[in-house]
Amino acid sequence: MGKWTRRGFITAGVLGGSALIIGVAIRPGNRATALSGLTTEGSESLINAWVKIDADNKVTAIVPHSEMGQGAQTALTQMLADELDANWEDVSFMEAPAEDEYANWALGKGFVLGDTPIPKIFAGSVDGLFIQVSKAMHLQITGGSLSIRSTGVYGMRVAGAAAKEVLKEAAAKEWNVKTSELTTDKGIIKHKASGKEAPYANFAVAAGHISAPRSPILKSPDQFTIMGKSKPRLDIPSKVDGSAMFGVDVVVDNMKIASIAAAPVFGAKLEKVDTSDAKKMPGVVKIIELENAVAVVAEGYWQATQALAATKITWSKTDNDQLNSDAIYKQFDDAIIGALEKGETNTDISTGDSDSALKQGKVISRKYRVPYLAHACMEPMNAVASVANGKCEVWTGTQNPLGCKYDLAAALDIDASNVTVNNYFMGGGFGRRSIADTAIQAALISKALGAPVKLIWSREEDTQHDHYRPAVVSHFQAALDEESLPTAWLNQYVDKHEPVEAPYIPYSIDNQQISYVDSPTHIPFGPWRSVDHSQHGFFTESFIDELAIEAKEDPYHFRQKLLSHHPRHLKVLDLAAERSDWGRPLGKHQGRGISLQASFGSIVAEVVEVSLIEGKIKVDRVVVAVDAGFAVSPDGLTAQMESGVIYGLTAALYGDVEIEAGKVKQSNFDDYPMVRMSDSPVIETHIINSMESWGGAGEPGTPGTAPALANAIFDATGTRVRKLPVSNYDFNIEFIEQNEV
Amino acid sequence: MINFKINGKQHSLDIDPDTPLLWAIRENVGLTGTKFGCGISQCGACTVHLNGVPVRSCIIPVAAADGAEITTIEGIADESGLHPIQQAWIDEQVPQCGYCQSGQIMSAVALLRDKPDPTDADIDSAMSGNVCRCGMYARIKRGIKRVAADSKAMVSIYNPTNGEAKESDPATGITEEVQHG
Ligand code: FES
Ligand code: FES
Numbered sequence: 001m002g003k004w005t006r007r008g009f010i011t012a013g014v015l016g017g018s019a020l021i022i023g024v025a026i027r028p029g030n031r032a033t034a035l036s037g038l039t040t041e042g043s044e045s046l047i048n049a050w051v052k053i054d055a056d057n058k059v060t061a062i063v064p065h066s067e068m069g070q071g072a073q074t075a076l077t078q079m080l081a082d083e084l085d086a087n088w089e090d091v092s093f094m095e096a097p098a099e100d101e102y103a104n105w106a107l108g109k110g111f112v113l114g115d116t117p118i119p120k121i122f123a124g125s126v127d128g129l130f131i132q133v134s135k136a137m138h139l140q141i142t143g144g145s146l147s148i149r150s151t152g153v154y155g156m157r158v159a160g161a162a163a164k165e166v167l168k169e170a171a172a173k174e175w176n177v178k179t180s181e182l183t184t185d186k187g188i189i190k191h192k193a194s195g196k197e198a199p200y201a202n203f204a205v206a207a208g209h210i211s212a213p214r215s216p217i218l219k220s221p222d223q224f225t226i227m228g229k230s231k232p233r234l235d236i237p238s239k240v241d242g243s244a245m246f247g248v249d250v251v252v253d254n255m256k257i258a259s260i261a262a263a264p265v266f267g268a269k270l271e272k273v274d275t276s277d278a279k280k281m282p283g284v285v286k287i288i289e290l291e292n293a294v295a296v297v298a299e300g301y302w303q304a305t306q307a308l309a310a311t312k313i314t315w316s317k318t319d320n321d322q323l324n325s326d327a328i329y330k331q332f333d334d335a336i337i338g339a340l341e342k343g344e345t346n347t348d349i350s351t352g353d354s355d356s357a358l359k360q361g362k363v364i365s366r367k368y369r370v371p372y373l374a375h376a377c378m379e380p381m382n383a384v385a386s387v388a389n390g391k392c393e394v395w396t397g398t399q400n401p402l403g404c405k406y407d408l409a410a411a412l413d414i415d416a417s418n419v420t421v422n423n424y425f426m427g428g429g430f431g432r433r434s435i436a437d438t439a440i441q442a443a444l445i446s447k448a449l450g451a452p453v454k455l456i457w458s459r460e461e462d463t464q465h466d467h468y469r470p471a472v473v474s475h476f477q478a479a480l481d482e483e484s485l486p487t488a489w490l491n492q493y494v495d496k497h498e499p500v501e502a503p504y505i506p507y508s509i510d511n512q513q514i515s516y517v518d519s520p521t522h523i524p525f526g527p528w529r530s531v532d533h534s535q536h537g538f539f540t541e542s543f544i545d546e547l548a549i550e551a552k553e554d555p556y557h558f559r560q561k562l563l564s565h566h567p568r569h570l571k572v573l574d575l576a577a578e579r580s581d582w583g584r585p586l587g588k589h590q591g592r593g594i595s596l597q598a599s600f601g602s603i604v605a606e607v608v609e610v611s612l613i614e615g616k617i618k619v620d621r622v623v624v625a626v627d628a629g630f631a632v633s634p635d636g637l638t639a640q641m642e643s644g645v646i647y648g649l650t651a652a653l654y655g656d657v658e659i660e661a662g663k664v665k666q667s668n669f670d671d672y673p674m675v676r677m678s679d680s681p682v683i684e685t686h687i688i689n690s691m692e693s694w695g696g697a698g699e700p701g702t703p704g705t706a707p708a709l710a711n712a713i714f715d716a717t718g719t720r721v722r723k724l725p726v727s728n729y730d731f732n733i734e735f736i737e738q739n740e741v
Numbered sequence: 742m743i744n745f746k747i748n749g750k751q752h753s754l755d756i757d758p759d760t761p762l763l764w765a766i767r768e769n770v771g772l773t774g775t776k777f778g779c780g781i782s783q784c785g786a787c788t789v790h791l792n793g794v795p796v797r798s799c800i801i802p803v804a805a806a807d808g809a810e811i812t813t814i815e816g817i818a819d820e821s822g823l824h825p826i827q828q829a830w831i832d833e834q835v836p837q838c839g840y841c842q843s844g845q846i847m848s849a850v851a852l853l854r855d856k857p858d859p860t861d862a863d864i865d866s867a868m869s870g871n872v873c874r875c876g877m878y879a880r881i882k883r884g885i886k887r888v889a890a891d892s893k894a895m896v897s898i899y900n901p902t903n904g905e906a907k908e909s910d911p912a913t914g915i916t917e918e919v920q921h922g
Contacts, residue, residue: 071837092864232834239839240827242774242814246840249773257768282757301777302764303757378778378786378840401865427776427840430873459779625912643837646876669783669872678865680878 017332020053020204051080051159057187057201059086061093071636074233076156078632082226083160087186115282130484161216170206230635247397247424248382255452256285258306258445262293262465263315265662266522274312281307287447295445301456320522320662328521332473332494335519345515352511357488361479364550368722372657379427380462385442386452390420392443395425407436408443431527435467460667467526474539484551485573502532505540506569529647530699531550533599536705545711546695556582556594569603576605576625579686593711595704601695602628608708612716615732619681629686629694637697639687644701645683650675652706653726745806748816758804763787765803774814774843785871788844789813795851814843826850829884837875845871849885858889
């Protein structure tokens with residue numbers, strides 16, 4: 001009954017005898033390259049979107065993304081509801097569970113249908129290519145700012161439009177009129193000539209038996225009624241009265257509480273444990289040894305932490321027990337220099353003849369570096385697990401429920417069909433909650449204990465056992481010609497992850513040589529809000545600024561000149577400059593800086609204004625211009641820009657995870673500080689709806705903040721910040737760094 | 742045995758008197774709106790009112806709350822509806838992940854009760870103990886100002902036990918029972 005469209009599979013059916021359900025499985029093919037990174041094997045991935053219309057005309061959008069605060073679920077629901085012409089007041093959403101008897105979490109056992117089997121109507125879709133592709137997937141990630149630009153554009157809108165079409169077709173049949181004579185509005189189908197009108201629900205069953213359209217017609221932007229409006233977020237009311245359930249709030253029957261200490265040096269193993277004092281302490285249930293960690297299980301969290309502190313643990317020695325940050329940075333520097341000498345770098349981009357351009361021009365060389373960073377989600381890592389009789393059930397907040405399920409299955413050596421993951425609100429994700437390490441620990445502890453357990457990491461554990469934003473060193477050379485225009489751009493850096501284009505620049509420079517060298521360390525790493533853009537945004541936008549200074553040009557105008565072939569970028573840059581009143585005279589110890597960074601399909605320009613007050617940098621104002629193609633929820637996009645800027649500012653001003661004797665030195669918010677109310681700037685966001693392809697919102701605000709800040713600090717003080725964080729600089733002594741780090 | 746009232750309801754807990762109030766509230770009383778963020782008084786996620794005064798419950802031993810009246814995020818709305826701060830948080834779309842917001846709201850309620858028309862500096866000093874990792878500071882500030890503008894009158898925190906309001910003297914921080922209305 002379902003049909004393949006160019007990109008996906010649409011199918012319709014009836015649930016529980018009275019509800020219409022429409023499913024869309026996305027087959028991105030090679031056009032939607034944004035999705036290709038989601039597959040673990042093979043070249044295709046699936047993301048499903050579903051809509052259910054009940055007998056009482058209530059619409060439920062079933063959203064395959066978890067909510068970590070970005071409001072994606074509301075925006076996705078808006079996209080579906082608009083195409084459906086639903087009545088917004090009757091629309092709600094639910095999150096698809098981590099089930100994949102093909103990637104149809106929506107129809108998984110125990111969900112929507114209760115325990116009824118998968119309806120026949122889907123039988124055709126449960127085998128063949130579907131099952132192949134979904135098997136290769138195991139991923140249901142919220143991250144990479146993918147929600148709107150992939151699931152939303154290719155899934156939710158199509159699902160809404162398809163549902164509307166089958167409903168109209170069913171109504172046309174029943175009223176014996178032409179489909180083209182019907183209109184829809186707020187969940188009602190109308191036939192003007194006869195004056196007939198009826199709610200969608202009246203046709204739900206009949207529509208479920210109609211073959212779904214191959215490619216439903218989507219609205220043009222001028223027809224949008226719900227998209228483009230700032231609808232109040234559906235999850236917010238539960239977040240003001242304490243009722244929102246986060247992973248850490250879950251309680252299951254007979255549950256005990258665990259606190260854990262993993263080996264401080266990554267890679268070390270547990271050697272021996274002296275529990276003689278700890279096991280006698282009140283409330284202690286059991287002390288469990290894992291390969292590289294010790295967990296104390298107790299009646300309460302505090303009792304568990306107290307007993308853990310009293311447990312004497314010896315860890316195995318490792319090769320990294322003496323390693324510190326300086327040695328790592330030196331390793332990176334040496335790796336770049338060595339690889340360059342041997343001509344062994346991995347090429348990202350190689351155009352023109354950079355070497356001869358260097359010989360002919362004025363050469364400028366700079367080195368930058370950024371440290372490891374923790375995610376510091378507000379809610380420390382945690383998971384509830386119950387493992388018994390070869391089955392595992394986990395309750396946690398995860399950005400990747402399906403991946404979590406498969407990682408648990410592998411860790412417990414059981415079949416994934418015996419693993420259930422229940423997802424909850426996340427107190428921040430930022431990439432950290434795409435990794436299943438805590439859930440796996442909880443499962444192993446529960447298995448050893450023989451009872452359900454809630455594992456809560458202390459803040460110290462959270463800071464010291466993250467999967468860190470990688471530290472990176474990046475070396476640059478450029479040449480300026482007689483007119484002070486750049487003719488060569490050479491950039492070599494360590495370690496490439498995602499996305500590939502992170503170090504690329506939009507500026508027209510003929511001769512470019514961008515390459516990298518691998519230089520592994522023992523520090524675990526993972527995606528951190530905006531991934532590689534968080535480092536390269538700082539590097540490239542600092543260096544282009546330095547070239548402007550060398551060229552004795554205004555940094556904004558210098559960029560402008562190099563963007564004539566990128567009108568979309570230019571417009572964003574111009575808007576930020578204009579709204580910040582670029583050029584307005586500033587006070588003596590004040591400065592401003594600009595940055596431009598495209599990431600995850602969106603273009604963002606930021607202007608940061610700072611003051612130097614008693615030797616300290618105060619960030620006064622950040623003006624953001626963003627072109628995300630189209631803002632489904634303008635206020636949602638604005639909130640994401642504000643959030644991304646503060647996240648980027650915290651990192652740029654204070655963020656420094658230092659390695660000392662192989663382990664992380666920082667431990668809690670006292671030594672790993674956050675931007676607070678008192679040091680947060682005014683943030684103004686300006687949105688361009690270019691109607692180009694839709695981009696992400698959660699991440700693109702972050703990468704441009706550090707460079708705009710560093711550029712502003714240079715403007716205010718003459719000090720060029722090339723090694724983050726800013727807090728490592730002493731602005732009481734006025735000095736200007738020379739051409740080296 | 743530790744006795745206290747939470748949101749007007751009497752509780753007797755037979756627990757180690759050194760247990761931080763936070764964990765007594767979350768695990769023993771079972772109110773999970775109050776959050777754990779750092780455990781060392783650095784983030785404010787665990788903020789509750791102890792006899793009307795905002796405190797970080799992660800570092801207060803439960804023994805110190807013996808005989809006290811505690812208000813948590815679950816106790817600030819009354820039967821007439823949400824507390825004005827809660828409504829302002831919805832109107833300004835303040836929460837992102839929402840994890841810090843119980844603490845933010847408890848700090849904001851106390852601030853507005855003490856200073857119904859706070860300056861930016863008042864807001865900075867009252868709210869800077871509350872970290873929002875999602876960076877919603879501008880919205881939090883707007884939420885507070887919205888309430889201040891909506892009612893220049895005293896904002897009070899409802900005390901469900903006797904229908905009285907609690908107000909604390911901004912100069913001394915001391916809370917006294919007052920008759921409201
Ligand atoms: S948990 Fe109490 S202040 Fe952070
Ligand atoms: S809303 Fe996420 S930490 Fe404040």
